[in-house]
Amino acid sequence: MVQSAMSAQLQPIIEINDLSFAYPGRTQQPVLQIPQWQVMAGQQLFLHGPSGCGKSTLLNLLTGILCPGSGRIRLLNENFSGLSGRQRDRFRARHIGVVFQQFNLIPYLSVAENIQLAVHFSSIQRSFGDSKIATLIEQLQLPKSLLAQRADSLSVGQQQRVAIARALINEPEILVVDEPTSALDADACEAFMALLLAVSRSNNSTLLFVSHDFRLAQHFDETVSLASLNTVANNAV
Amino acid sequence: MLFKVAVKSLLNRRVTVCLTMLSIAISVFVLLGVEHVRQEARESFGRTVSGVDLIVGARTSPLNLLLYSVFHIGNATNNISWQSYQTLSENKAVAWSVPISLGDSHRGYRVMGTSAAYFEHFRYGSQQVLDFRAGQPFEQVFDVVLGAEVARSLNYKMGQQLVLAHGLGKISFTKHDDKPFRVAGVLRPTGTPVDQTLHISLAGIEAIHVDWQNGVQQPGMKVSAQQALQHDLTPKNITAFMLGLKSKMATFKLQRQINDFRYEPLIAILPGVALAELWQMMGSMEKILLLVSGLVLLASLIGMATMLLASMRERNREIAVLRAVGASPTFVFLLIELEALLIALVGVALAVLALWLVILVAQQYLSEQYGLFISANLYSSDTVVLAAVILLAAFMMALLPAINAYRRSVQAGINSNS
Numbered sequence: 052m053v054q055s056a057m058s059a060q061l062q063p064i065i066e067i068n069d070l071s072f073a074y075p076g077r078t079q080q081p082v083l084q085i086p087q088w089q090v091m092a093g094q095q096l097f098l099h100g101p102s103g104c105g106k107s108t109l110l111n112l113l114t115g116i117l118c119p120g121s122g123r124i125r126l127l128n129e130n131f132s133g134l135s136g137r138q139r140d141r142f143r144a145r146h147i148g149v150v151f152q153q154f155n156l157i158p159y160l161s162v163a164e165n166i167q168l169a170v171h172f173s174s175i176q177r178s179f180g181d182s183k184i185a186t187l188i189e190q191l192q193l194p195k196s197l198l199a200q201r202a203d204s205l206s207v208g209q210q211q212r213v214a215i216a217r218a219l220i221n222e223p224e225i226l227v228v229d230e231p232t233s234a235l236d237a238d239a240c241e242a243f244m245a246l247l248l249a250v251s252r253s254n255n256s257t258l259l260f261v262s263h264d265f266r267l268a269q270h271f272d273e274t275v276s277l278a279s280l281n282t283v284a285n286n287a288v
Numbered sequence: 289m290l291f292k293v294a295v296k297s298l299l300n301r302r303v304t305v306c307l308t309m310l311s312i313a314i315s316v317f318v319l320l321g322v323e324h325v326r327q328e329a330r331e332s333f334g335r336t337v338s339g340v341d342l343i344v345g346a347r348t349s350p351l352n353l354l355l356y357s358v359f360h361i362g363n364a365t366n367n368i369s370w371q372s373y374q375t376l377s378e379n380k381a382v383a384w385s386v387p388i389s390l391g392d393s394h395r396g397y398r399v400m401g402t403s404a405a406y407f408e409h410f411r412y413g414s415q416q417v418l419d420f421r422a423g424q425p426f427e428q429v430f431d432v433v434l435g436a437e438v439a440r441s442l443n444y445k446m447g448q449q450l451v452l453a454h455g456l457g458k459i460s461f462t463k464h465d466d467k468p469f470r471v472a473g474v475l476r477p478t479g480t481p482v483d484q485t486l487h488i489s490l491a492g493i494e495a496i497h498v499d500w501q502n503g504v505q506q507p508g509m510k511v512s513a514q515q516a517l518q519h520d521l522t523p524k525n526i527t528a529f530m531l532g533l534k535s536k537m538a539t540f541k542l543q544r545q546i547n548d549f550r551y552e553p554l555i556a557i558l559p560g561v562a563l564a565e566l567w568q569m570m571g572s573m574e575k576i577l578l579l580v581s582g583l584v585l586l587a588s589l590i591g592m593a594t595m596l597l598a599s600m601r602e603r604n605r606e607i608a609v610l611r612a613v614g615a616s617p618t619f620v621f622l623l624i625e626l627e628a629l630l631i632a633l634v635g636v637a638l639a640v641l642a643l644w645l646v647i648l649v650a651q652q653y654l655s656e657q658y659g660l661f662i663s664a665n666l667y668s669s670d671t672v673v674l675a676a677v678i679l680l681a682a683f684m685m686a687l688l689p690a691i692n693a694y695r696r697s698v699q700a701g702i703n704s705n706s
Contacts, residue, residue: 107702116611116701137616144614151612151702154605159300160293171289172614217613229702 062128064224064257065090065113070122072108081120082108084282092224095248095258097268100277106261109277110229113259114147115139127224144172148218148256152230155214158203162188165202166217173221187216190250192242208239215247219254226256232267244270290619294626301599305631308595311588312635313642316678319581320666321643323674326574328662330567333359336480336659337559339411341539344368344376344546345528347553354562357388357528359659360398360481363456364390367525372552377529379545381538384409387529389493392464393456396656397438399486401493401526407433409532412480422446423473429491429517431472437483437655439474446471452486452496464496467513481659491521531556585678589685592631596624596689600696607693608700620697621690628686629679636675640666 067088073081082105090096100106111117112124115131124132127146134142143149148169156165166184188195191212197205205213211231218226228247232240248270251258260271268274298305337358345353346366355361377385386409389401407418407425423446426433434444444450448471454462469488477483498519533539539558546556607620647664654660 111701114612114701116699140611140614140616143612149612149702151608155609155612157293157606157609159296164292164296168289168293168610169613 062092063089063125064092064094064127065259066123066125068123068125070112070124071120072105072112072117073120078120081283083112085109085122085280086282088280090257090259092257093255094273095251095271096260097271097274098259098261098277099263099265099268099274100261101263104277105281105283106263106277107229109281110227110261113225114149114227115143140172141174144169144174145221146223146225148221148223148226150211150214150218150226150228150231153207153211153234155217156202156210158201160202161199162202162205162213163198165213166220169217169220183220184216187219187250188213190253191216191246207234208243211235211243212246215250219250219256222254223256226251226254226258228258228260230262230264232262233264240267290622290626294623294630297623298627298630304595304599308588308592309631309635309638311591312585312632312682313638315581315585315588316636316639317642319578319585319678320639320671320674321646322574322577322581323670324643324647324666325662327668327670329660332479332659332661333563333566335413337410337412338415339409339532340530340559341533341536342531342543342546342556343528343559344531344554344556347555350555350557350562351566353528353555353557354559354566356390357530358481358559360390360400360485361659364527366553367527368529368554369525369552370523372549372554373526373529375551376546376549377531379542381533381535381542382531383534384532385529386410387490387523387526389490389523390527391456392452392454392493392496394438394450394452394486395442397435397442397484397486398456399452399488401488401490401523403490406487410482410530412478412482416478418478418482419476421474421476423471426472426487426489426492428470428472429489429495429521430467430469430513431489431492432469433473433475433487434471435481435483435485435487436475436477438486439471444471444474446474452488467496479661484656484659490523490526494521494523495519585681588635589632589681592628592682593685593688596628596686597692600689600692603693604696604700607697608703611697611700615697617694617697621694624690624693625683625686628682628690632679632682636678640671640675 065088067085069087070083070085071081072083073079098106100109108117112119112132113126115134119132122132123130126142129142131139131142156162157168160168163184166187184198185195188198193209193212193216197209197213202210202213211234214231218228231247232243235243244267247260248258260267343353343357345357346364346368348365352362352365356364373385373387376382384405386406387401387403388406390398392399392401404425410418412418421436423433432450438444449468450471451463451465451468454464469492475482495513495517531542533542543556543558546554610620610623611617644664644666647662647666651662651664654662
C-alpha cells in the first residue's frame with residue numbers, strides 16, 4: 052500500500068490492544084496486561100521498566116519470540132501477533148533490529164560474519180552488502196580492521212556497537228534495544244548513547260529503548276514507564 | 289550460512305570435537321576393518337584354487353589338508369606312498385593328477401615338489417592358468433620355478449643359483465648346499481600362495497634327500513649332485529596330490545573310495561566344500577566380532593550426542609542471538625544436526641584413511657604368513673552402505689541434542705536475567 056510521507060508519519064508503527072500474557076503453567080498469574088499502547092513512526096522512546104515487571108516479556112512479545120495469550124499486536128500495520136512462527140521470524144529479520152543487554156554476537160564468528168548473518172535471514176537481495184556494512188561500521192566509529200576479527204576478541208563497548216550495526220544492516224523500521232549500556236562505564240555509555248541515537252535517526256528507524264536506569268532518559272524526547280502501561284499488579288520477581 | 293556457522297562452531301570447540309571424532313574414527317575403523325578383511329579373506333581363499341576336484345592326503349582333518357596343501361599353512365601329519373598315488377591316479381574316473389611334496393624351504397618361502405603337469409592343470413581365480421614371465425617349467429633335475437613374490441623380494445634372475453634348506457624355518461641350519469638349484473622359470477603374479485612358492489620337480493626332491501635318512505644328512509655317506517643324478521630318482525612318497533576328474537558326477541564316489549582305501553589311511557576333500565566348512569566355522573565368530581564393533585560404534589555415537597547435549601547449556605546466548613536475527617527454531621535444530629553429521633563424516637573419513645594405510649603396510653605380512661591377499665581398495669557397495677548407515681545413526685543420535693536446542697530456541701529471546 053502506498054502512503055504519503057505525511058500520513059506515514061502519523062501511523063502507529065507499534066500498536067497494542069488488550070494484550071494479555073501469562074507463562075504456560077502459571078495462567079492464573081498473567082505477567083502483562085496492556086489495554087492500549089501506540090508508538091508512532093520515527094519516535095525515539097525511552098521505556099522505563101525495572102527488571103521483573105514484565106519488561107523482557109514485553110520485548111519478546113514485540114519481537115515475536117512469544118505470542119500473546121489474548122489481544123493483538125500490530126506492527127507496521129500488520130497483524131503481527133496473528134502470524135505463524137515462521138512468518139514472525141521472517142518479519143523480525145526484515146523489520147526489527149534487536150540489541151540485547153550483552154552477548155549480542157556469535158563469539159566464534161567474525162564481526163563481518165555476524166552482520167552478514169542478519170542479512171542472510173532477511174533474505175532480501177542485497178547488492179550493496181559489504182559497502183553498507185563498511186558505512187555502518189564507520190558511523191559507529193569502529194576501525195575497518197575489526198571486520199575480520201573474531202567477535203569475542205572485541206571489547207564490550209566495541210561489541211555493543213557492532214550489535215547496533217547488525218541490528219540496523221537490514222534498515223529495519225523498528226529498533227528494540229534492551230539495556231545495552233549496563234556493561235559499559237560512564238564515558239563509553241555517553242558515547243554509545245550518542246551514536247545509537249544518531250545512527251538510528253539517520254536510518255529512519257523507530258527506536259524503543261528499554262532500561263531501568265532513569266538517568267538515561269535524558270537522551271530521549273519521550274519517556275514511558277511500563278508500570279503505567281501494564282495493569283497487572285506490580286510484583287518484584 | 290548454515291554450513292559456515294556449523295563449521296566455525298565446531299572449530300570453536302576443537303579439542304572436544306577432535307576427541308569425539310577420534311572416538312568415532314576408532315570404532316568405524318574396527319567395524320570397517322572387520323567387514324573388509326572378512327570379505328577379502330573369503331575371496332582370497334576362494335580364488336586360490338579352482339578346477340581341482342579332489343585333494344588327497346594322509347588322513348587328517350579336512351581343514352588341515354586344505355591349509356597345508358593349498359595355502360602352505362601348517363604341516364601334513366604323514367606322507368602318502370608313491371604306490372598309493374599311482375594306484376589311485378590310474379583310476380578310470382581320473383582325467384589328470386598332480387603330486388605334491390612339501391617339507392623344504394628357501395629363506396622362509398616354501399618349496400613344493402611337483403610334476404610338470406602342475407603347470408598344465410593348476411588353475412586359480414576364474415579358471416586362470418599359471419603364466420610364465422620368463423623361462424619355462426622345470427626340465428632338469430635341479431631346475432626351480434619361482435613364484436612371482438619370491439623372485440621379486442629376493443631379487444632372483446633367470447639362471448641364478450640358489451640353495452634349498454631342509455625344514456621350514458627362515459634361517460635353517462640344515463641346508464642342501466651341496467646341491468644347488470638353478471632358476472629355470474619365473475611365474476607371473478597370481479595373488480595366491482603360488483607367488484610365495486618355489487617349485488621343483490619330484491626328482492629334485494629325491495636328489496637332495498638321497499643321502500638323508502630320517503631327516504638328517506648321513507655323514508660319511510655324502511653324495512654329490514652329479515652322483516645323485518645317477519640314482520633312481522622316483523619318489524618313494526609324497527605329501528598330497530590333486531585330482532581332476534573326467535566327470536564331476538564321479539567326485540563323491542571316488543572320494544568315498546579314497547577314504548576307504550585299504551592300503552593306507554587317506555582322506556580326500558573337495559576344496560570348495562572344505563572352504564565352505566571353514567567359513568561356517570568362522571561364521572559365528574565373525575558375527576560376534578561384528579556385533580562387538582557395532583556396539584563400540586554405538587558407544588562413541590552416544591559420546592558424541594552427550595558432548596553436543598552438554599554444550600547446549602552454554603549455547604543459550606548463541607541461540608538467542610540467532611533467533612533475534614530471524615533464525616527459526618528449525619534452523620537451530622538443523623545447525624546441531626549438521627554439526628553432528630560433520631563430526632561423523634570426518635570420523636568416517638579418518639577411519640577409512642587409517643584402514644587404507646594399515647592394510648597397505650600389513651599386506652605383505654598377511655600374504656607371506658597366511659596366504660591372505662587383502663586389497664587396500666576399500667571402495668565397494670558394502671562400504672558405501674555401511675558409511676551411509678553410520679551417518680544415519682549419527683543423525684538419529686543427534687536428535688537428542690538437536691531437539692533440546694529446538695526447544696530452547698522457541699523461548700530464547702530477551703532474558704530478564706541476562
